[in-house]
Amino acid sequence: MSRSLQRQLLFTTTCATACVLGLLGLGIYFLVRHSLLAGFDAALIVEARALAALIEQGNGAIAVEYEPQQMPEFLPGRHPQFFQMWLQDGSTLLRSPSLRQRDLSDTPSRPDGASWEVRLPNSRNGRAVHIVFAPTPDPNHATTAPSETVRLMVARESGELDHALADLRWLLLASCLSAVIVCAALLRLLVSASLRPLRGLAGDIRAIGEMDLKRRLGTRELPEELLPVADRLNELLERISAAFAREQAFTADVAHELRNPLAGLQATLEVNRSRPREREAYEKALDKCLAIVAPMQLMVEQLLLLARAQSGRLIAQRQAVDVRILLAESWTPFQAQAASRSLRVLWDGPETCPLATDCEQLRMIVRNLFDNAVSYADEGGEIRITIVCKASAATLMVSNTACKLSSGVALHAAEPFWQGDPARAAIGRHCGLGLSLCDRLARLLGGQLTIRVDPGRVFTAELRLPKLETSDGGRPEGPEA
Amino acid sequence: MRILVIEDFEPIRAAVVQGLREAGHAVDEAADGESGLWHAQSGEHDVIILDLMLPKVSGLEVLRTLRRRKSPSYILILTARDTPEDRVRGLDLGADDYLVKPFVFAELLARVNALIRRKYEARDTLIRIGDMVIDTVHRTVQRGGKTVDLSGREYALLQYLALNANRVVSRADIWQHMYDFNASPESNVVDVYIGMLRKKLDQTGGLPLIHTRRGQGYMLGERE
Known part of the structure; x- marks a missing residue:
């Protein structure tokens, strides 16, 4: 079961309110109880003092001037009061007529002025006080004998007081419960009103569908506590939207790059299948289909490689490589094409340039750069291959003349499926993945690929690679220029 | 009928040209927008099959130019662009049909034939002239209930005459619509085909x- 913030807030605040009101009720109850008991006990003490005043000492004996009729509350009756006096030896000096010769429970150890609850002889609950006093000397019978102390206990029914306290308890309990219920209702309204912006935000978030990523959360009326949440969510939506757009563009590019060769394949096969033909015609058609398939295969391989590089599944195995030798080997397949297009190829840099890098991945980068240069340089134009070998890094530059791109446009050259020619006339030869792959591989090798177009329409791809240790911990050998 | 294919991807262009030619059409071809525009303006093509992403001059620019110059050719866009926006833009600029790559060649052929029928205001795929029935879908001809066997070129000539039934068409018109740009014009080739066609049609009695x-050309119809 999902937890509701509103229910949780309501529950905790109501519990807290109930606790506060409960403590307050208890406080009031005990205050009133203490006050009533103190009054009750004070009245008993007064009566005890009055009784004590009736006891005198003279002639070595204690005289009691108690007349029951003068104090009718101690006579037997419906709600009588009780008293009993004890001498020091524990013998009873006097008891109230209401006791009918019975005893109050003696408690000699209690201090003077003590009060407590007691079970009365008539089996009712009551309160008792206890005083210890020395009887007043009789002025008519002065004596030198030491005065004897008398203990007096006075008790009275406390039924009315108990009823009053019980009523007070019920009243406070009912008041607290009512207050808790009223508070809970008020708190529900308050919590609900306070959570309204949160509910609004949740509704806005819920309303954002998977195909509605352009929608953003409104922040104008949000409380400051929710603003960071909405702002972060909006930023997240922005990033998701951009990622979706990139994915859609990528999918559309892949689809577009596959559509033309697929259409070529389908049309070639359908037309040649439409009627019986000579064997040579079929062979020609199959050759044509194979020629269409080869670039598609290359594109799929580049896509897979790009995906591996992007997901981090491609690992660079660094080993000692001489960049100059690798460049010379990689150039060999392009020599014939460069010659057929009358391209002038200029080499610049040291005779050797040792580097610790992944040989195959560097070869892939170099071949792509050479392929681009040979394909896009103008007929009879120039390709310049430059190596700069320093202590910390090696830089390889491949330039070709007659670039049709502006320097601003060339910034996008490393994006997947980007092509400088809007007509994508190089279908079947270039699909716009080469530089993107080079960029990824360069980063995998710890380097960087930079594309620029100089004012003289010279396109340059600059690959900068750091001179790291080989995978087995060694450094590439050789002179450093 | 005469058709122009403007497509830069050679395998598609070659297959479409071959298929259309085998269907009896005269086909010109161009690999970029510039030469395509030149062909379209110099010849009277019934249908132009136009790719959009072309080197030199884009397909949309070719389309815009042809429509600005009141070209009577029907234009079918054949492209890899498949979004509704692309289709709307192409059709709004004056294209008559839109087909997305990859495509089934039979569908392309059917669309081309439909455009040809639209151009000559022949809504029915069966053309009836007297006791002759031409089935433009199956490319068959019957006269008096009997099938007339015709070669591809003879059928194309008959279809052109039938689409212009009861109208005089000149030898130049026939040449324009039956032969592509690379064919070498021979003075009596049209007359030869007319003679062969007439002979086959009249065989049924x-x-x-x-x-x-005389001096004008030929007319297909029941009455002279």
Whole structure:
């Protein structure tokens, strides 16, 4: 079961309110109880003092001037009061007529002025006080004998007081419960009103569908506590939207790059299948289909490689490589094409340039750069291959003349499926993945690929690679220029 | 009928040209927008099959130019762009049909034939002239209930005459619509094909349907 913030807030605040009101009720109850008991006990003490005043000492004996009729509350009756006096030896000096010769429970150890609850002889609950006093000397019978102390206990029914306290308890309990219920209702309204912006935000978030990523959360009326949440969510939506757009563009590019060769394949096969033909015609058609398939295969391989590089599944195995030798080997397949297009190829840099890098991945980068240069340089134009070998890094530059791109446009050259020619006339030869792959591989090798177009329409791809240790911990050998 | 294919991807262009030619059409081809525009303006093509992403001059620019110059050719866009926006833009600029790559060649052929029928205001795929019935879908001809066997070129000539039934068409018109740009014009080739066609149609014993108008050309119809 999902937890509701509103229910949780309501529950905790109501519990807290109930606790506060409960403590307050208890406080009031005990205050009133203490006050009533103190009054009750004070009245008993007064009566005890009055009784004590009736006891005198003279002639070595204690005289009691108690007349029951003068104090009718101690006579037997419906709600009588009780008293009993004890001498020091524990013998009873006097008891109230209401006791009918019975005893109050003696408690000699209690201090003077003590009060407590007691079970009365008539089996009712009551309160008792206890005083210890020395009887007043009789002025008519002065004596030198030491005065004897008398203990007096006075008790009275406390039924009315108990009823009053019980009523007070019920009243406070009912008041607290009512207050808790009223508070809970008020708190529900308050919590609900306070959570309204949160509910609004949740509704806005819920309303954002998977195909509605352009929608953003409104922040104008949000409380400051929710603003960071909405702002972060909006930023997240922005990033998701951009990622979706990139994915859609990528999918559309892949689809577009596959559509033309697929259409070529389908049309070639359908037309040649439409009627019986000579064997040579079929062979020609199959050759044509194979020629269409080869670039598609290359594109799929580049896509897979790009995906591996992007997901981090491609690992660079660094080993000692001489960049100059690798460049010379990689150039060999392009020599014939460069010659057929009358391209002038200029080499610049040291005779050797040792580097610790992944040989195959560097070869892939170099071949792509050479392929681009040979394909896009103008007929009879120039390709310049430059190596700069320093202590910390090696830089390889491949330039070709007659670039049709502006320097601003060339910034996008490393994006997947980007092509400088809007007509994508190089279908079947270039699909716009080469530089993107080079960029990824360069980063995998710890380097960087930079594309620029100089004012003289010279396109340059600059690959900068750091001179790291080989995978087995060694450094590439050789002179450093 | 004469068709122009403007497509830069050679395998598609070659297959489409071959298929259309085998279907009896005269086909010109161009690999970029510039030469495509030149062909379209210099010849009278019934249908132009136009790719959008072309080197030199884009397909949309070719389309815009042809429509600005009141070209009577029907234009079918054949492209890899498949979004509704692309289709709307192409059709709004004056294209008559839109087909997305990859495509089934039979569908392309059917669309081309439909455009040809639209151009000659022949809504029915069966053309009836007297006791002759031409099935433009299956490319068959019957006269008086009997099938007339025709070669591809003879059928194309008959279809052109039938689409212009009861109208005089000149030898130049026939040449323009039956032969592509690379064919070498021979003075009597049209007359030779007319003679062969007339002979095959009249073999069934019906009244002559192809009539010669001296100094003007030929007319297909029941009455001279």
